[in-house]
Amino acid sequence: MNTTRPADAPGGGxxxxxxRHFQRQGRPAPAQVALGIGDDCALLVPTPGRQMAxxxxxLVEGRHFFPDADPNALGHKALAVNLSxxxxxGATPRGFTLALALPSADDTWxxxxxxxxxxxxDAHQCPLIGGDTTRGPLNLCITVxxxxxxxxxxxxxxxxxxxxxxVSGLLGEARLALEIRRQTEWACVHTPEADRPDLMxxxxxxxxxxxxxxxxxxxxxAALDLSDGLVGDLTHILRASGVGxxxxxxxxxxxxxxxxxxxTHQHTCLLxxxxxxxxxxxxxxxxxxxxxRAAHTSQTPVHRIGHITDTALDxxxxxxxxxxxxxxxxxxxxxx
Ligand code: ADP
Ligand code: MG
Numbered sequence: 125m126n127t128t129r130p131a132d133a134p135g136g137g138x139x140x141x142x143x144r145h146f147q148r149q150g151r152p153a154p155a156q157v158a159l160g161i162g163d164d165c166a167l168l169v170p171t172p173g174r175q176m177a178x179x180x181x182x183l184v185e186g187r188h189f190f191p192d193a194d195p196n197a198l199g200h201k202a203l204a205v206n207l208s209x210x211x212x213x214g215a216t217p218r219g220f221t222l223a224l225a226l227p228s229a230d231d232t233w234x235x236x237x238x239x240x241x242x243x244x245x246d247a248h249q250c251p252l253i254g255g256d257t258t259r260g261p262l263n264l265c266i267t268v269x270x271x272x273x274x275x276x277x278x279x280x281x282x283x284x285x286x287x288x289x290x291v292s293g294l295l296g297e298a299r300l301a302l303e304i305r306r307q308t309e310w311a312c313v314h315t316p317e318a319d320r321p322d323l324m325x326x327x328x329x330x331x332x333x334x335x336x337x338x339x340x341x342x343x344x345x346a347a348l349d350l351s352d353g354l355v356g357d358l359t360h361i362l363r364a365s366g367v368g369x370x371x372x373x374x375x376x377x378x379x380x381x382x383x384x385x386x387x388t389h390q391h392t393c394l395l396x397x398x399x400x401x402x403x404x405x406x407x408x409x410x411x412x413x414x415x416x417r418a419a420h421t422s423q424t425p426v427h428r429i430g431h432i433t434d435t436a437l438d439x440x441x442x443x444x445x446x447x448x449x450x451x452x453x454x455x456x457x458x459x460x
Contacts, residue, residue, distance in 0.1 A: 138257050141229050145238045146222065146252060154251055156218050166253035168219055174271035177215035181205045185262040190305070195233045197328040198264065199240030205351065206268040207248055207332035208401040212349040214278045214341030215270030217250035217334065223267075225260035248334060276341025278405065280364035283346035285434035287406035289369055290344075290415065292333050292424050295354060296382045296393030298400050301327035310389050319381045330401035336426070339418035340405060347405035353396040355451055357404055359439065368438035370448065371430035395441075395451065406432055 147161050159167035170176065183202050185191055203220065210217050222241075226234075245252060250268070301323040303311035315323070333349070340347065346361045354376075362369060376394045385393065407415055409431075419426035433440075440448045 141234065142255075142257055144231070145234045146255065148242070148252075154249060157251055157253055160251065160253050161255075166219070166221070168253070168269060171271050173273070175274050175277065177210055177213045177270040177272050177277065178267065179206055179209035179213075179270075180265065180267040181209065182263065182265040191262075194328065195236040196240035199237040199242075200244050200329050202264045202266050203241055203244045203250075203268075204330045204332050205401065206266045207244070207250065207334055208330065208349040208351075210268055210270040211332050211334045211337030212278065212347050212403055213270070213272055214276045214337050214344075214347070215272040216338060217248045217268060217270050219251050219253040220245070220266050220268040222252060222255035223263075223265040224255065224257050225263040226257070227259070227262055244332075248332070272341065278337075278340065278344050278347035280346050280348055280361050283361050283365035283367050283406040283432050284408070285367055285432055286409060287345055287432040288409055288412065288415075288428050289358070289371065289404070289406050289430040289432060290426050290428050291350070291354070291377065291402055291404050292336055292419075292426050293331075293400070293402040294377045294379045294382075294425075295350075295400055295402065296390070296397040297323050297326040297379055298330070299353075299393045299397030300381060300385070302399070310386070314385050314389070315381060323381060327399060330399065332401060333403045333422075333424055335422035336403055336418065336424040339422045340403070340407075340415075343411055343414050343418060344405040344407045347403055350400040350402045350404050351398060353398050354404065355395045355439065359437075361404070361406065362437050362439060365432075366436050368433040368435035368440070369430055370433060370440045370442060371451075373441055373443050375427060375429045377425075377427040377429075 142161070153160055156169050156171075157166065158169050183189060183198070183205070189198060206220065207217055300311055300315065304315055304320060304323065305327070337347070346365060348357055348360060350357050358369060378390065378394060382390055382393050415426060439451050441451045442448045
């Protein structure tokens with residue numbers, strides 16, 4: 125938009141800034157990018173027979189991260205949460221755009237942000253193909269473009285009664301890390317200093333489960349990535365599919381740092397944590413061996429934590445004594 129330039133651009137000029145930090149010289153463009161940064165649009169070459177999977181996620185200062193957040197970790201996380209959405213659809217990343225509002229053109233900050241961003245982009249062969257840059261309160265918005273064979277896309281409405289429910293990795297560490305960063309008493313009291321750096325990594329540098337998502341395509345029924353907590357996110361699948369679920373408390377995968385907490389706080393982290401970016405998915409019970417193989421080939425641990433029932437929207441938790449009780453779904457809601 126011409127009217128906002130150059131007065132609204134961060135100091136040093138918008139185009140200099142893009143050239144310095146985001147246009148990577150001397151790197152051959154991947155085959156799917158016919159035209160990258162610098163023109164009115166980027167041009168992507170679609171793979172015949174694939175559907176495009178597109179997702180956008182925004183990170184806002186004060187809402188999603190603290191003002192003093194490490195810019196390298198922010199670059200990682202801004203892209204990771206978007207790649208995680210592709211993973212949950214079973215899609216392969218092809219490229220992304222970056223819309224940035226910056227209070228000022230701080231080269232040190234931008235250099236660290238770009239290096240965190242590109243390290244993850246390169247690991248997933250997902251090039252930056254365009255974006256927008258303006259002056260304003262710090263705000264990072266990424267749109268990712270991926271591709272998926274039509275029959276492999278894992279939709280939320282595809283869970284069926286009798287399906288197993290699985291989750292990848294471990295649950296709740298990002299929530300515990302957040303509570304420690306907020307200096308919440310129960311979190312600090314039960315977490316030794318030695319455990320904290322690893323926990324912070326879980327919050328700041330989530331690993332998008334792209335390889336697992338691709339391996340599950342065509343096998344799993346419904347899937348999503350856990351951003352708002354197990355109960356809230358599973359409820360999205362139950363609503364979309366018109367089914368219920370029974371979860372087994374003892375089977376919820378937890379790190380030692382979580383297992384050490386009093387049970388009520390374990391509940392908070394495991395059931396209502398957020399920011400885990402693990403995959404939650406359902407698959408027919410006769411696919412257990414195939415799921416194990418998918419976990420193995422993608423080198424991603426997977427745990428079976430319950431099953432889907434035909435009682436619409438009824439979510440039950442079976443405790444360590446075998447007693448079942450209903451749990452109510454509430455994930456994080458920005459407008460609640
Ligand atoms: P337009 O005015 O046509 O929208 P811009 O002046 O906003 O174009 O951007 C010029 C070029 O730089 C475009 O190709 C755009 O995609 C790219 N670009 C702008 N900001 C970024 C960014 N933060 N990261 C990557 N590419 C960007
Ligand atoms: Mg623009």
